Amino acid sequence: MTSLRARLLAAASAVLAAFFVLTAAVLDGAFRDSTLQAQRDKLEGLVYSLLAAARTDANGNLTVEPNDISDRRLVQPASGLQAALFDEQARLVWTSAEFLEVPPPQMPGVGQWAFHQLRKPPVFSLSYGLRWIDLQDDPKRYTFVVLEDASSYERQLRTYRRELWLWLAAAAGGLLLVQYLVLRWGLAPVRRLVNELNAVERGERAEIHGSYPDELVSLTQGLNAMIRSERNQQTRYRNALGDLAHSLKTPLAVLFGMSEEPRVPEELRNPLREQVGHMQQITDYQLRKAATAGRRTLAEPIAPAPIAAKITQALTKVYADRGVKFELIAPPQFRMRADNGDLFELFGNLLDNACKYGGGRIRVRISRDDQDNVIEVDDDGPGFPQDAQELLQRGVRADTQNPGQGIGLAAVYEIVKAYEGRILLDRSEWGGGRVTVRLPI
Structure with a gap:
């Protein structure tokens, strides 16, 4: 039981x-x-x-x-x-x-x-x-x-036994009812605590504030301390990573500027630029990977559709010369438990790849089944090669003609792993690529 x-x-x-x-x-x-x-x-x-x-x-x-x-x-x-x-x-x-x-x-x-x-x-x-x-x-x-x-x-004797069992059965039924009511009353604080935890998970409240019996006070205090610690730790990580990125930006810029100096021999300029650019890409990737919040039980649910809409609007302007058109399909009031920055990173990489390698038609579908939140991005480009799963490794690209370091899908893969989810590379109904991301509810 x-x-x-x-x-x-x-x-x-x-x-x-x-x-x-x-x-x-x-x-x-x-x-x-x-x-x-x-x-x-x-x-x-x-x-x-x-x-x-x-x-x-x-x-x-x-x-x-x-x-x-x-x-x-x-x-x-x-x-x-x-x-x-x-x-x-x-x-x-x-x-x-x-x-x-x-x-x-x-x-x-x-x-x-x-x-x-x-x-x-x-x-x-x-x-x-x-x-x-x-x-x-x-x-x-x-x-x-x-x-x-x-x-x-x-x-x-038969009459006595019949009446005895009748009265005992009636007494047992009454006592069982009383017992059920007593148990329901006694466990009411536990049900109230569960409801408050559900409210915290839904983002309706920040902490547990109810008054509870002495046996549950230590538990509620521990849960509140865990919630505060998780949020403070995430904030410290983000601040520390931001400081690190800011600290690395200046030295990398100096190195890149040095590669443009006339006194630097020509045979050293290109290798220096290449290595500085490579360092910049690696730094960005590792910062994004470390900043991924991952799956958190007590995280506040957010709506992914507005995030996807903001990114599609920005990419429409960036790739205006290619006439990119987006189609966003998402249920109204759909919310999922994830970090806001992680969703921006996930949608940004998926949609940017679809714009780069697609033919200009992109569809984003957000849904939910019995076990997972499902995000599907379809494009009408050439699609993925047969060994498509290798694209999830950092630095591997399907198209070497367009600029980039091949870390977009790898970054998405790291985010999906942090949420204990799955990613599948397939073919869309238009013949192009389809990326399906499944994140546990």
Whole structure:
């Protein structure tokens, strides 16, 4: 389970279910024991009443006078209550109105009781052992057995169990609902924190400002410190790189000016100019590469369409002699999480290459699928060669006729790598080149 609330709810539900099952088992056992004890006490009282009605007949055997029996169910047929008297050889010497065919009764010791619940037929059986001394002082061993139909007990037990589980299920449902509400209330600060982080990612707020419980205060402070540190570090990088570029500009300009001095031999001027220009290109490339911000989770989303529009307007003027025409396709209100300078660098290189090597018709399409932000630049030029992926290496060019150092696509590739994205060089529907850049959402 990836949801913290689901994990807590599942764990608490399992504990609650185990508690209710254990509670039901304990209550069921207690009810059954108490009911059986009440049944036994009732049958014991019946045996005592039979003892009070016991007499010796003319043969000296023990019997029970029907008129002296206190519970009249014993003399009524199909009453569900029967009694019998057995001698020491387990022979039946007296019985009530009817007696069920049951296994031979146990012969408990004198003064001992034996209580059982028989399944077939469903009856309660209580036996009591006694010794009877007649007038001739001749002790004889007897056993009283009382049977009572257990159907009413089983119906009562089923009714109790049904109501018990019904009430326990209702209580469990109520407690689960309360538990869910308590968990929802307890995790509300976490949801609020997630919403604030999403707002920071969308650029709707700069930091986390909400009031949170003590357990989350350290986390929110750490997140705010990380956000501030990331932004300050990016600012320091940009400032340091700007200072470096400014510092290198003057020495390179001096070196280039020295190459124009008349006293410099002619055979040294061209190599000196070439090396100074090469140093300038390398410096620019490495500065752009180091300045790339890359993918940042908490970066403010920006709209790429206005950036692309500004670059197309500028390039339209630069390549006015070639009659370059741009077509920009982008959904309204489209935003993506990227650095403003990185997007300027990316669009600038892609569109400048399309102007240089295309036939004058360029289309820029910005879209989004399930996983990536997609930028496509199509032109109507000659297209890319078969080994097009080599163009992503610095210094490799497809056209050596136009000026340049071959670092445009390489710079784009470095930006795309910094955003953990992908770049694909393909053929457009016009037969020219197509560059597809996919940046993770």
